[in-house]
Amino acid sequence: MTYETIRMETDPRGVAQVVLNRPDKHNAMDAQMIAELTDAARQLAEDNMVRVVVLRGEGKTFCAGGDLGWMRSQAEQDRAGKIAEARKLADMLGLWNALPKPVIGRIHGAAFGGGLGLLAICDVAVAERSTRFALTETRLGLIPATIGPFVMRKLGEGYGRQVFLNSKPFDADFLWRAGAVAKVCAAEQLDETVEAEVNALLQCAPSAVADAKALCLSLKDMSAADAYEASIDALANRWETAEAQDGIRAFFAKEAPAWRETN
Template sequence: MTYHTIRIETDTRGVATLTLARPEKRNALSALMIAELTEAAGVLAADSAVRVVVLAAEGDSFCAGGDLAWMQEQMGADGPTRAAEARKLAMMLAALDSLPKPLIGRVHGQAYGGGVGMMSVCDVAIGASGARFGLTETRLGLIPATIGPYVVARMGAAKARRVFASARLFDAQEAVQLDLLARVVAPEDLDAAVEAEVKPYLSCAPGAVAEAKALIATLSPTTGTEQIEASIAALVTRWESPESAEGVAAFFAKEKPGWVG
């Protein structure tokens, strides 16, 4: 199977590495990448030879959030089109979140917006020291809506309040405090740390692992259809606001919107 924005490589143990492969765009989530990640999640879920999946990224950044070209398209779209595009992102995240294989995040560089969402659907994420994170949507007059169910499920509401609306950047140590990362290691130790998370699963029954993950979802139904639909509706409403029009336009014009003090 040929992909243009991602890669899948599986070793002899059944450890598949799903790599975001748009380094020239800091692995920003384009419409094509969202579609390919959704398809890849289905392929990996159905492959009985795959025991564990590592989510990684090429280049200097894990994922810079939404692709700028995609954002420009949304500026001129109508409500139903915006909702449809948001739903594609939501379904991609849902597919990774419900993957019946352990999903281990290998995080380095920057993870903003949708990148934080990608981290939040991992079962565990390990970060390299020096990494930077942020939910930066409100700077543009937008909100972290579609990723919201997964980010809040990961952090909990109390911790999400620290960073969800302020758009401030934070480092890897704070990402641990917020429960986005399990731990932080030196960049040269990142692969070994990820391997340490992978290895225990290779001694476990694959079916039992899948059912254990499914049980967690059953016991913690915080990212169901109701939450996803609410997040899509909230994003469409926000896209239609005067603030979002001003904020996105100012961003592309490299100007400051009126609310900047």
């Protein structure tokens, strides 16, 4: 697929930059961007050279939510058409949420509606302190439904209820308190703060990171008994990997394992 609404490139370290590229529309999502982000997630999942993904926005805004033209076209469709469009957005977010690579969000300017959905699928979100956030759907007579499962899991019910209902804007510190944003920083520190998170992940074994993420995603829906068994099995499986064996060997030999990024 040729991309028109996003850019994607990978550096020699295996760090992929996925850039929302509709700056004149404040990176609002439309059907084409959703399709391109879906395709990008599938490519990234299959690319063994990619170790870390940075999701960012071009221009002044990370993502202003849904494109007004796209929303108008949804309003004109029948129920089946509305469901189909909502499912495309949900499926795209689901692919990104389950991506077997760590995703770092570089959040700046504003993240409204679907922009919060994109923030919610990031494993680590770094936000510029002045960034504005809002779920404004109820002001239009709508609800933040399709993004809801992702945003609610990220915020937790207590914080989620404070912003789902009233469309009031909130700030990066609110998301930091909720645990949805890992770091809040000044605009001039945003790139270096993101880079610090990238570098930390490059010190870790790629497949171990993927397995750790999969474990995080699976444990939250398990009973305590099932979680115990799943974690035991996951650790036993990890011990048997060549990656773990190399990591342990290198530790005792006081060497860097082959997968570690060294400066």
